[in-house]
Amino acid sequence: MRAVAIDEFVKDLANVKVKDVPKPEINRPNDLLVKITHASITHVDTLYALGHHQNNKRHVQPPFILGNEFAGIVDAAPAHSCFRKGARVFGGKLGSYAEWICVDESAGDVREVPRDMTNAEAVAVGVSGAVSWGGLVKKVGFSVERMGMRAQLKQGEWALILGASGGLGAIAVQIAKAAGAKVIAVVGSKEKAELVQSIGADEVIDYHEPMWEDKVKSLAGGEGVHVVYDAIGAIESGLKCLRYGGRLVIVGFAARGGQIEDIKANRILLKGVSVIGYRFGEEGRRDPRTTKEAWDGFMEMVRAGKIKPVAWREKYGLEDVPRALLDLQAHRVAGRAVVTIDEGAEEGVRARL
Ligand SMILES: NC(=O)c1ccc[n+]([C@@H]2O[C@H](COP(=O)([O-])OP(=O)(O)OC[C@H]3O[C@@H](n4cnc5c(N)ncnc54)[C@H](OP(=O)(O)O)[C@@H]3O)[C@@H](O)[C@H]2O)c1
Incomplete structure (x- = not known):
């Protein structure tokens, strides 16, 4: 073959x-x-x-x-x-x-x-859908008990999706909307902005804009977002966009080109935020039941017609x-x-x- x-x-x-x-x-x-x-x-x-x-x-x-x-x-x-x-x-x-x-x-x-x-x-x-569902919305159940907390996005919260026009990100935007959140999508061009708007993003920001993080905070009522979903590895930026007590889930490093950033860890303490790593494949290797749980949750949204x-x-x-x-x-x-x-x-x- x-x-x-x-x-x-x-x-x-x-x-x-x-x-x-x-x-x-x-x-x-x-x-x-x-x-x-x-x-x-x-x-x-x-x-x-x-x-x-x-x-x-x-x-x-x-x-x-x-x-x-x-x-x-x-x-x-x-x-x-x-x-x-x-x-x-x-x-x-x-x-x-x-x-x-x-x-x-x-x-x-x-x-x-x-x-x-x-x-x-x-x-x-x-499978990107199962990854994004697991990292963003999984709240209770076997995987959380066994592998720890996730972003656990709730209805009415502000969610910031970094890498929103990518394969994972475009599904994450729709999952966050289906979970009842208000979504700010960060993208790299006008065409990509139109794309994420067409799938439900409430606000869109181009990452080429200087100080785009300030714009995120002001869009989210001045305080910042409740949840950051980071598929690109922009953790310092994500921390800036979070409100006090917010959650940041790291899913990938698509923007890093292999150079992972050093972060100012004091920001985590000063803002009282949680930083969570989510690794779908590794969870599955440790226990395939976690893979099944993420797929089941995601497929419910697919069957309900919430994912395009x-x-x-x-x-x-x-x-x-x-x-x-x-x-x-x-x-x-x-x-x-x-x-x-x-x-x-x-x-x-x-x-x-
Ligand atoms: N944790 C897990 O279990 C898991 C599972 C699968 C994948 N991943 C990881 O998730 C990440 C995303 O995967 P994917 O397949 O969705 O990638 P993708 O389709 O290539 O999307 C990558 C996204 O990152 C954006 N991006 C690239 N460079 C950027 C920059 N300098 N600043 C801001 N945004 C930038 C791209 O937007 P532009 O094109 O506009 O720049 C695009 O929206 C990867 O790092 C992958 O390894 C993690």
């Missing part, structure tokens, strides 16, 4: 290669064999290809197939599976830039595509993945870029529904 194979980390994303590799085979009792129809381009993929992600120190080392989010059609499933052959599914698994993938169903990271969504729409929502996929307009095929990664790295993408791998396989299944 064709796949984006990382035999060694690349120095430049232009050197990522699509090549022929063996088709994966079912070898664990809960494995599903999935024909991939679509995959999405994420910030994590750019880091994995370059070897710059913290997971590259232990969990993800060459050789591996790149790609972390897929949608597809189940081709083979064990008799005890929740999925039947022909089911449309989407989820998160390393190896998504390929024609086929084996997914361990018991890891909790694969779900049926809702009937009113296409696979392309589902992959644009993706935000797919980037450019079309990519599997052979175009290196170009798509470069587009993301160059800030040319808004929402999720979707890679179409085998649209025909889905059309056959939908025709039979």
